[in-house]
Amino acid sequence: MIYEVGDIVQLKKKHPCGSCEWELLRVGADFKLKCCGCGHEVMVKRSMVEKSTKSIRKAEKQSSEKHN
């Protein structure tokens, strides 16, 4: 999986606020995630994110470039 800043990651674990979608704020050995439901920010190890990722929604690029 390729993780990039701005992507929306859906994790198997739900946040207490009810959302299971997280926006990637920083990627590296540790990821910084922001809950899409309540805005809570957490630092999580990359391996943890990889294990619990259900799907990734790539960030919408603002340019009209297409990569097909």
Ligand SMILES: [Zn+2]
């Ligand atoms: Zn939340």
